[in-house]
Amino acid sequence: MANRVVIGLSAVVVAVRDGQALVLTVRAPGQPAGLPFGPFDPDGDRTFELALRAFVTAQTRFDLGYVEQLYTFGDKGRDAPVAVLEADDRAARVISVGYLGLTPHAVETHTPDSAWSDWLRFFPWEDWREGRPLALSAIEPALRQWANGSRLPRTRLLFALDGAPWNEERVLERYELLYEAGLTPEAARDRGEAPAPALTALGAALGEPMISDHRRILATALSRLRGKLKYRPVIFEVMPEVFTLSALQRAVEAVAGIRLHKQNFRRALERADLVEGLGRLDQDTGGRPAELFRFRREVLGARPVSGLTLPLLRDESASP
Amino acid sequence: MANRVVIGLSAVVVAVRDGQALVLTVRAPGQPAGLPFGPFDPDGDRTFELALRAFVTAQTRFDLGYVEQLYTFGDKGRDAPVAVLEADDRAARVISVGYLGLTPHAVETHTPDSAWSDWLRFFPWEDWREGRPLALSAIEPALRQWANGSRLPRTRLLFALDGAPWNEERVLERYELLYEAGLTPEAARDRGEAPAPALTALGAALGEPMISDHRRILATALSRLRGKLKYRPVIFEVMPEVFTLSALQRAVEAVAGIRLHKQNFRRALERADLVEGLGRLDQDTGGRPAELFRFRREVLGARPVSGLTLPLLRDESASP
DNA sequence: TCAAAAGTGTTATCCTTACACCCATGT
DNA sequence: ACATGGGTGTAAGGATAACACTTTTGA
Numbered sequence: 001m002a003n004r005v006v007i008g009l010s011a012v013v014v015a016v017r018d019g020q021a022l023v024l025t026v027r028a029p030g031q032p033a034g035l036p037f038g039p040f041d042p043d044g045d046r047t048f049e050l051a052l053r054a055f056v057t058a059q060t061r062f063d064l065g066y067v068e069q070l071y072t073f074g075d076k077g078r079d080a081p082v083a084v085l086e087a088d089d090r091a092a093r094v095i096s097v098g099y100l101g102l103t104p105h106a107v108e109t110h111t112p113d114s115a116w117s118d119w120l121r122f123f124p125w126e127d128w129r130e131g132r133p134l135a136l137s138a139i140e141p142a143l144r145q146w147a148n149g150s151r152l153p154r155t156r157l158l159f160a161l162d163g164a165p166w167n168e169e170r171v172l173e174r175y176e177l178l179y180e181a182g183l184t185p186e187a188a189r190d191r192g193e194a195p196a197p198a199l200t201a202l203g204a205a206l207g208e209p210m211i212s213d214h215r216r217i218l219a220t221a222l223s224r225l226r227g228k229l230k231y232r233p234v235i236f237e238v239m240p241e242v243f244t245l246s247a248l249q250r251a252v253e254a255v256a257g258i259r260l261h262k263q264n265f266r267r268a269l270e271r272a273d274l275v276e277g278l279g280r281l282d283q284d285t286g287g288r289p290a291e292l293f294r295f296r297r298e299v300l301g302a303r304p305v306s307g308l309t310l311p312l313l314r315d316e317s318a319s320p
Numbered sequence: 321m322a323n324r325v326v327i328g329l330s331a332v333v334v335a336v337r338d339g340q341a342l343v344l345t346v347r348a349p350g351q352p353a354g355l356p357f358g359p360f361d362p363d364g365d366r367t368f369e370l371a372l373r374a375f376v377t378a379q380t381r382f383d384l385g386y387v388e389q390l391y392t393f394g395d396k397g398r399d400a401p402v403a404v405l406e407a408d409d410r411a412a413r414v415i416s417v418g419y420l421g422l423t424p425h426a427v428e429t430h431t432p433d434s435a436w437s438d439w440l441r442f443f444p445w446e447d448w449r450e451g452r453p454l455a456l457s458a459i460e461p462a463l464r465q466w467a468n469g470s471r472l473p474r475t476r477l478l479f480a481l482d483g484a485p486w487n488e489e490r491v492l493e494r495y496e497l498l499y500e501a502g503l504t505p506e507a508a509r510d511r512g513e514a515p516a517p518a519l520t521a522l523g524a525a526l527g528e529p530m531i532s533d534h535r536r537i538l539a540t541a542l543s544r545l546r547g548k549l550k551y552r553p554v555i556f557e558v559m560p561e562v563f564t565l566s567a568l569q570r571a572v573e574a575v576a577g578i579r580l581h582k583q584n585f586r587r588a589l590e591r592a593d594l595v596e597g598l599g600r601l602d603q604d605t606g607g608r609p610a611e612l613f614r615f616r617r618e619v620l621g622a623r624p625v626s627g628l629t630l631p632l633l634r635d636e637s638a639s640p
Numbered sequence: 641t642c643a644a645a646a647g648t649g650t651t652a653t654c655c656t657t658a659c660a661c662c663c664a665t666g667t
Numbered sequence: 668a669c670a671t672g673g674g675t676g677t678a679a680g681g682a683t684a685a686c687a688c689t690t691t692t693g694a
Contacts, residue, residue: 004362007325007415040394042324046396154621157622246672268656288674289673588683591682605692606643606644607645608691
């Protein structure tokens with residue numbers, strides 16, 4: 001049927017555990033992974049956000065806490081999530097509204113098809129905590145070959161080639177460049193082609209594909225979250241009530257994909273007056289016990305609050 | 321017909337002229353002003369952005385330059401722009417996708433129904449260039465009466481009451497608070513009521529309403545743009561090829577709604593290496609001639625660039 | 641000669657960066 | 668005792684905020 005539009009909602013639900021940034025994924029048998037998603041019912045759903053909370057809870061038993069809208073994708077030919085649709089809607093144009101959700105509870109999921117996945121599976125070139133990622137070196141030749149010429153300056157900037165500095169926020173632009181360069185399985189899929197052999201040769205370095213435009217939405221979420229860390233105290237939305245400063249730093253590092261300078265991070269925290277020591281100690285650190293802190297959530301209503309500065313830890317020769 | 325969705329695209333097209341921030345508006349006879357808008361055709365339009373560029377050009381003869389997506393609104397009951405719809409679609413749920421466009425050409429529009437409007441008409445409390453705006457003092461009592469109690473801290477923060485600092489970026493949050501407080505004609509309209517008399521008594525201080533959710537979209541655009549000034553050099557998208565530093569500063573001030581410190585603004589510009597003096601002078605300044613500058617657009621591809629810092633000019637007792 | 645706007649010099653302070661070292665626990 | 672991680676002091680350099688003054692034009 002012509003002239004029909006269907007709205008699909010997708011959720012990027014992020015948690016952090018043991019220094020890993022995790023994202024909630026669902027997987028149908030024999031399919032690539034995907035994000036939790038569902039259709040928006042124009043008759044029943046009052047707002048996008050309510051609809052989203054409802055189906056994420058239904059699929060995974062979570063109550064989402066922090067939620068924000070990311071972006072609405074409407075390009076023709078970027079493989080709409082047909083799986084959502086009822087038979088009747090298969091000919092409809094699908095518009096995809098992406099959301100970001102944060103939760104401190106990375107407990108096991110309660111449905112067999114959903115799981116927490118380290119998001120580095122999908123973007124292995126985004127983790128610079130142990131120095132320049134191997135995945136990046138692996139794809140660099142293919143990137144250069146594609147960029148060759150007028151696209152080189154931008155490619156250099158995005159992927160930190162030839163001494164350009166790494167900017168951790170530009171996850172989406174990097175993914176879009178790789179897509180445009182034909183270096184993602186999704187690009188071939190959307191053109192109705194089989195993946196190029198050169199591409200399979202690169203293996204895991206290009207990251208695992210996702211169904212539909214979900215990897216694009218995930219990239220959008222990462223970009224947004226990495227940027228937002230700096231101007232809103234969102235990191236606390238993935239922390240438990242009580243935490244050590246090292247755990248907090250590891251969480252920020254996992255999200256931002258870079259290593260931070262310990263003292264400068266702490267000094268900035270202290271100046272911002274965002275956390276409060278509890279006097280109690282965590283004995284399970286493996287070394288000297290660490291003091292436990294809590295987020296002073298009350299400051300949110302009381303004064304303007306920015307996020308955390310991310311004082312970069314310089315190279316250190318990058319070994320594990 | 322049940323279960324149908326229609327997508328409406330709205331454009332906030334911003335220009336700056338003579339220290340005024342202008343926005344392109346359209347107006348049907350006997351109606352409040354609105355933004356240029358049009359339906360998205362799921363069969364014909366390949367992307368939102370292409371559809372948007374096409375109908376803005378059709379309505380106003382502009383070629384949009386810089387364009388970015390703002391937000392997608394889907395709340396039931398925030399008065400969908402029914403005027404867009406064909407007769408057949410009147411029962412459909414309307415989803416509204418807002419876009420921001422910037423143009424340096426604030427020439428007269430070429431259609432009788434469109435015009436450039438100073439956006440302060442819609443948000444008179446957002447201009448702090450001449451000190452605390454009178455409109456704010458006018459609505460403060462009504463705000464306090466509504467806030468009274470648990471909502472007071474947030475209201476204070478947003479509207480700079482009781483000595484709280486003004487944050488120019490939070491345009492949307494302020495508008496949404498006013499809407500929630502019933503202090504906008506749109507709120508009554510969406511409930512199917514007549515505007516409260518107390519509201520009309522405040523007159524222009526509450527700003528001119530717009531059709532549908534267009535004032536909300538405009539507020540979103542202002543928030544985005546004011547924030548973006550600081551981390552991307554977007555201000556140059558509303559400047560002519562060649563300009564004086566004072567004109568640049570006035571443009572930033574018009575958008576941000578605050579006064580800046582001249583030398584510190586210039587020092588920051590110089591350090592960022594974003595502009596280049598041309599050696600030529602502008603004789604029409606009314607005082608000493610000013611050197612003409614251009615934006616070094618080539619830096620965009622060459623290195624990471626942030627926006628401009630906004631060194632606040634302190635009070636100065638706020639007289640014109 | 642004066643009003644109007646352009647354009648410059650300089651200092652105090654604060655924040656960021658970077659250096660290196662000490663502390664408390666378990667094995 | 669020593670490995671492991673927790674936790675701190677301090678100084679250099681750079682960015683910001685704030686002070687006021689000089690220059691060049693038109694009327």
